[in-house]
Amino acid sequence: MENTLNLSEETLSKIDEVVPKYPEKRSASLMVIHLVQDELGAVDDTACEWIAQRLELQPINIKELITFYPMLREKPWGRKHVRVCRTLPCALRGSYATCKIFEKKLGVKEGHVREDGEYSLEFMECLADCGQGPVVIVDEKTYENIEGERAENFAQLLTDGKLEQSEEFKSYEDSLNQGSPNT
Amino acid sequence: MSVQIPKERRIILKHADDPNYSNRIDCYIREGGYENLKKAFGMKPEEVAEEVLKSGVRGRGGAGFPAGMKWKFLDRKSGKPIYLICNADESEPGTFKDRQIMYKDPHQLIEGMMIAAYAIGAKQAFIYIRAEFHEGAHILNRAIAEAKEKGFCGNQILGEEFSCDLVVHRGAGAYICGEETGLIESLEGKRPNPRIKPPYFPAVLGLYQCPTIVNNVETLCNVRHIIEMGGEEFSKIGKPNNTGTRIWCVSGQVMKPGYYEFECGALTLGQMIFDVCGGLHPGRSLKAIIPGGSSAKVLKAGERFKGTLKDGTSFDWGLEDIPLDFDGPMAAGSMSGSGGIIVMDDTVDIVEAMANINAFYAHESCGQCTPCREGSLWMRKITQRMCSGGAREEDADLLLSVAKQIEGRTICAFGEAAAWPTQSFVTKFKDDFIKKASENAVQKDSSSLQLI
């Protein structure tokens, strides 16, 4: 199939790998959409058509999914995408205030992408980490207890490009013990 | 009079927070991992299923249906392939237990799944994981690769005839994918519209219209432990009809929120909040607790619950006395659901909390069936308006009426999930809702907690 989306070899081979894992091609829809979106940042109508063709479906079958699931996009988010949990457990711990702090610090309204494309900010529904709310996800990393002054500091580090190196804000993912005991 | 606070009994999360334990297969094997898979393979599949039935283990996803019974409904005679799906969508607000298992001890799930697959005769299994668990999917994929390499998963497991492939499938942010038939539709690559039942009971007409078992992460992990200790022995943990441990997820306004694994019925809601979780913030008093994820009916501080339990004993509980198991919160008119306990203190504007929950359900309704689609959005609009200075006295009754028109009339249990919060909040806190009509939202203190 012609690579009209100019996807990388890596993405293409991942797609080729994932599709045969399913008894029926259509089942791979979400996974293929994820792979395409991971590379392109969004799945527009052209990408929809490409995916549909790849899975022997109609483009509407793919568009139906992209518009249903909040994590699938027809237009890309900013270079750094910040998600703040809005649901009750996080809200009880101040996530609405956190979101307002981010709006101010990042210079972007919730649900939008900053004009220069640097940041986007989005309220999300429950991220299943309610014990440590407010929960914030930056791109793919989850940060916990981001409220009040911590939220101010967090946003500052983020805009300074120093969040990744910060000791104060270690993501849930980076705090996991993922090492082999033999190494 | 001081009562001894029961200690956690960690079975599922035994190793989860051990600094010397990683999520790699070496650690898992070091701690006796995959031995139970070998043990199960020494039994006949029906014997494995029998142990699970005997254990009395109830589903940990929310409905609390006995897992062994669910397996019994499986249509084994259709001649069609049988599928096993792990529901790792963990989407009920207030719930964060499956995350701990998958991120910190993924092999436990894989072993549980392979035992379950063997028991039900599934040659293909899936883990449907929510997309927000991005790293979780990586961890699971790496763990599956590790397990495959060692022959615990995939082709000819343990060198035996039985093979079962395991595929990690990512969702994309939809609560409804936690509903098992919605999940199946999603896994088939369609919009996750839950299916009508009858006829589409997954055990008969599930994935690709084949017999399918969908179990929660924690439930499948329990399978491993049931095989380890035997169904009979497992059933002694906890209480009759409430066997095993449960991972309770406490969130909201307590000093030490988090996940705590206890034997079923080992402690009361009060002990959990005030002892285990360190109580409320200083100077605050309790307002309400949602005991089983946001769709469970809210319990009001000061409420009393009277009645007779299934075993004939009568009870007269205050909120704090409700035993934490399956039946306790149920007897109190709510449910233990997925184990998500959300605590609200007196700083909470209850109408705002309601508005927050209604916004969630309106956002998550798939929109397939009329009552849920229109009712959930309508309730959201009403409570949103009430919190924006537009409340009317009649709104409380209107909310109750709308909720009643949803409950019991939808394709899936989402209808109840959306209706129950409104029904319980408005009934129990009716004064708060009526009072809203005379409040001017603009005057609200900007430093007060905002929930919508």
Next chain:
Amino acid sequence: MISPTSKEMVTINLNGVEVEVPNGINAVEAAALHGHEVPHYCYHPKLSVAGNCRMCLVEMGTPMRDRATGEVVLSEDGTPKIGWVPKPVIGCATNVSGGMHLRTESDLVTECREGIMEFLLVNHPLDCPICDQAGECRLQEFATDYGRGYSRYVERKNIKPKRTRLGPRVTLDDERCILCSRCIRFSQEVVKDDVLGFVDRGSFSTLTCFPGKELSNNYSLNTVDICPVGALTSTDFRFKMRVWFLKETKSICTESSAGCNTTISSREGTIQRITPRRNDLVNDTWMTDSGRELYKSVRSGSRILRPSFNSNDIPLQDAISSAVTYLKEKKVGVVASCHSTVEEQILTKRLIGLLNADTFLRGHFGDDDGILLSADRTANLRGALVTGLVDHYPEDNLSEINNAIENGEVETLLVIDEDLLSSGVSEENLKKVSIVYLGTHGNATSNLSEVVLPGLSVFEKSGSFINRSFIIQAFEMSIPGPVGLKSQVDVLSEIVSLLCNEEEKETTLDAIWDRFNDGSSTILSSIKFSDLAKAPIQLNGSQWSHLNFAEKPALNYQPIGNENS
């Protein structure tokens, strides 16, 4: 309608009364059989069950059985104890079985319907005064029965696209859409053209086509028919007419041998639209878009409106006399038609016998879509076989007429509704003979004819056709024909009576059938036309199974001899 093979009957209790219904049908159908309407939107008898509108909620119970013994538990009065399902169930997905109890008229059921009605209306624009569906809108009808009469909804309604062109013939108003998914299921299941879908979710779900794609298949207008509200509208019919002014008559589509049952809607003698009429053995509830256009031929420019002789208009009676003159004592060839009705074919056959004429018949063929547009593009080819007009399968070619003319075997041609020039007959040859043309529309052949006798279109007369499955179906007159014209049956009868010098003419269709069946033995022998007017009749066409019929297997059709495959 011919009823499908009857199923085993079971007794159920419907609203307290024991009634018999076929086992396994759903509760909506079962209730309807006994006069209880269960309102519904998403359920459609010819589509898969979606169960999403929830309008058909009913109460259901089954006899309780003892868990241990399996015996039916009896109540005090000795009747089986009924275990009522605690929640209402949807009738469309509840299949009846013996002993089942259903309540379709209870307080709870009414309450459910009122609740669903209110929900359906909260985001509905209520623009009935400008909506084409008004008058045949299920939402409007059930709102009358179950609506509140006032609104408790004070919030803002959702905003959605109001005028989307879904395809060349269908316009969508998304605000009116109640998301029943009938149109999507129809496109997927019947037409296999998966172009429609819902985007977004929850109450904001919106019906749409993928950008750049269109709902343009030849069945697109069926989505308009099955849309229970005014969301999908026919672009052609939009804003044209209030449906309550329309007079409806039963007709048969003449587009192909599929023989779709149709309803012709007309007002004051003008046809406004054609829609399908349900026949489970023929077209279910569907028809092609192209078939719906056929009424436009009634007023087309090529319509023959006056009888003529050598291109001069003359009174019909004079034209018929002139025709008889050409036919009498000449060697006549008759070009009969597969478009003619059975009755016209019977008279044509009689005429041929009287004149001892050669018979020619042309078939018309096109692509078969495997649904309801069959390869045989005539309505009544099988009629020509059954009436004995021909005993062979016609080709789309009449060039044999050239030889007949060149050999002097034909001196006069009676041509019914055909153009000979387009079917291999040379103009040069046609000019050697006299032509009497009987038809509704002019063509190159009628232009060369000495006598031209106008006929009535299928909408202006009654008659019957035999479809591809050998089902004979009658149709009725929908609108009057042009002033002064007579039906082909009348014209042919007149010619026949003039040729025989008979006073009596068979002017009624009944009389034509009676005379045809008197003394002849065909598969029509036991049938009267008046029977047909009541219901179609399945004929046994097995004697023609050796013919190479052009049709492919399709909806409700298997080639003869292949019925069970």
